Amino acid sequence: MESILMAFKAIRSNKMRSFLTMLGIIIGVLSIVVLTAIGQGTNAEIIKNIEGMGTNLLSVTVRARRNNPVTLDSIQKMASSSDSVAYAAPILTSSGTVKANLIQYEDGSLIATTPGYEKIRGWTLRYGRFITNPDVDNRSFVAVLGQEASVELFGTVNSVGQTFTYKGYTFEVVGVLNEIGSTVIGSGDNLIIFPFTLGERLFNSRGISSFYVSATSADVIDDTQATVKNYMDRLISASTSSTTYTINNQSAMLEALNKSTRQLTLMLAGIAAISLLVGGIGIMNIMLVSVSERTREIGIRKAIGATRANILSQFLVEALTVSLLGGMIGLALSWFVCEFLQPVIGMTMVFSPSVALLAIGFSVGIGVIFGLYPANKASKLRPIEALRYE
Amino acid sequence: MITMNDIVKRYAIGGESIYALDHVSLTVGDGDYVAITGPSGSGKSTLMNIIGCLDVSDQGAYELNGRRIEKYSSRQLAHLRNREIGFIFQGFNLLQKLTALENVELPLIYQKVGRAERRRRAMEALQNVGLAERAQHKPTELSGGQQQRCAIARALVTEPTLILADEPTGNLDSRTGVEILNLFDELHQAGHTIVLITHDAGVAARAQRVIHIVDGKIWEGKPITDTVDRATAEEVNPDGIHPDGV
Known part of the structure; x- marks a missing residue:
């Protein structure tokens, strides 16, 4: 002291x-x-x-030479085959220039998918609707835009009903997403989303090379992974092609x-x-x-x-x-x-x-x-x- | 009180061994007032350091209040200095950043005396040397005589058995020096044992006993009575001026 x-x-x-x-x-x-x-x-x-991307997310990459056994149908079946699987959606990605009137937009991130993808990513719509099953079945010339893409192309957030062109085809905007914000993988607001079947043609990409599966909750992610693995193994062994695949677990990446x-x-x-x-x-x-x-x-x-x-x-x-x-x-x-x-x-x-x-x-x-x-x-x-x- | 027997202290200077104290024997009794004088380099400071337990001898026996201290550790010596000895230095050696009161309290801190008790005893000691009203002043705000009185209060506050003064008037003008020496006389009369080191014959003359030290050897002068002591002092120093003009 x-x-x-x-x-x-x-x-x-x-x-x-x-x-x-x-x-x-x-x-x-x-x-x-x-x-x-x-x-x-x-x-x-x-x-x-x-975590915003989803800790209950699995991404599956498929490499197939010919006769890819993974089809839109089989993915749909897988989704309904187990309680631990919430949604499953294939995805194709590309980039390119889209045009509306005199404006050219080059920074868009082009993807083609099915309705399930909206749920998997947890997106919500600001205006209009997301891609629907009929869109996929009919190869409708429709698209959903991210906010940035909408503003860049049309100067407004609400561009539902407007049209733009890509590779000479004309598409109608049917929905605009709410703001997503940027994540580690880049801005989420420059998206231009097409129906999956249309994307196959637009992007010159046949068959499914990548799809996402979401678990019903983050706790059952390991079950979901097992289910997907099981399903894929059966699918591949029933086919004649030499197909390989890898499953990426989001929570492993997080770790x-x-x-x-x-x-x-x-x-x-x-x-x-x-x-x-x-x-x-x-x-x-x-x-x-x-x-x-x-x-x-x-x-x-x-x-x-x-x-x-x-x-x-x-x-x-x-x-x-x-x-x-x-x-x-x-x-x-x-x-x-x-x-x-x-x-x-x-x-x-x-x-x-x-x-x-x-x-x-x-x-x-x-x-x-x-x-x-x-x-x-x-x-x-x-x-x-x-x-x-x- | 003090019994020294055959004390030897050597210093090595340039490979040669020099005797600062050459087989010194000495006794000082309870209540004595002893002056140790000698020219500079005679060994009187060394003797004082050994008496004051600041240094230990190379050889010989030193008994202070019945304690043989040659084998004491530095810690035990510190306790001894704290409780048995009150130091008064030529340069006062007060801590400049502390007030007079805090300076006087210092030895009591090392005795682990409580704050209130410490304050009371320090104040009392300052009163005894007539410095109570300057208690809150720092040393720089005090005159030389006041500083030395403060140092005396610090030496007395622990109620030591031995007061050891090293040229206590060396830094003071003659009038203040006499005041301080009068204070020593009072302390002596009150029964304190005093050992005073000086090279000033006039100062030494006021002591009961004078011990001369030259080249590490001591020559004891005859005991002088108090009255003669004062007379001698005045004879040597009639105008109150120090012989060496300090």
Whole structure:
């Protein structure tokens, strides 16, 4: 208690120096907490995006030479074959230029699919309707647009009833999706969606090479995967072609991404830790200066009865006070940054108490480690020599 | 109080061993007022350091209040300095950042005396040296005499058995020096044991006993009575000016 008061007195009597020493720790803690917050924020954002795509999603890629046994029909049958399968939809993708009046739109993401895809992706319609089964059966020249595509082509969100051309064919817009937002795989609002059967012809792509399956819930995703695998194996063994396929599980992908962003966070924290270390060296430096400046004081204290332990604890507590105070100021600042700057710079930050605790613990550790050497040096001074020191 | 027997302290200077204290034996009784004098380099500072438990001898026996201290650890020596000895230095050696009161409290902190008790005893000690009204001033705001009185209060606050003063008037003008020496006389009369180190014969003359030290060897002068002591002091120093003009 007495030594804490003594430490505060020493810190106060040298305000500028104490502040600059503390600044090293402040910046160190600030950068650790804020960079970790950014790392964790990015992580959370990515996870949110992927979860937005659906954690109950399986994507199946099929490679077939001839006589592809996977047909629209078989996919439909698979969807109704098990309780764990909610929807299944094939998808073809392409890109190209679409035209409306004099406007050319080149950034569209062209896909062809069946009605189930709307449910699988969890999309909702702003205007009109999605692709229907009759559209697929009749190869109707209709399309559903993403909002960006609609605005680019027609200058309005509500373009239902308008027409555009692609590869010389004319299509009627029957629906516009609600805003999807951008995800890790790019903007979702530049979509131009055709009926699957029409897409086969438009994109020159025969048969199903890729389809999505959604589980009834994320919990039964493994069951769903087993069901799909089972179904596919039977389908392929009943056919004559040499067909292979792979199933991608969204939650497995999530795990992998999670792991890599965690590594990124660790790396950021590591870089920040270096600055804290530099701050610690600053403390050691200033404590060494302080010890030699106060040699006479140490001599006096020893002459009137201070033991080595007294002097050691005096200087150690001083170093600790500087580092702990710096740590707390840094923490307060980083909370401020996370709380108030986040909306300004538009970045997700997660201020986690465990990291805060760790940063404080780390700064205390720095104080002890870098304070110990100067304090020990001070405590070892011989009183007569210290008293003689000018 | 103090019994020194055959004390030897050597320093190695340029490969040569020099005797700072050459088989010194000395006794100081309870309530004695002893002055140790000698020219600079005579070994009086070394003797003081050993008496004050700031340093240990290479050889010989030193007994302080019945304790044989040659084998004491630095920790035990620190406790001894804290409780048994009150130091008064030439340069006052007050901590500049603390007030007079806080300076006086300092030895009590190392005795783990509680805050209120500490404050009370420190205030009392300052009162005894007539510095109570300057308690909240820092050393830089005090005159030399006041600083030395503050240092004396710090030495007395622990109620030590031995007061050890090293040139206590060395940094003071003669009038203030006399004031401080009068204070020593009072302390002596109150029963304190005082060992005073000085190179000033006038200052030494006020002590009961004078021990001369030259080249590490001691020559004891005859005990002088208090009255003669004062007379001698005035004779040597009739105008209150130090012989060496300090």
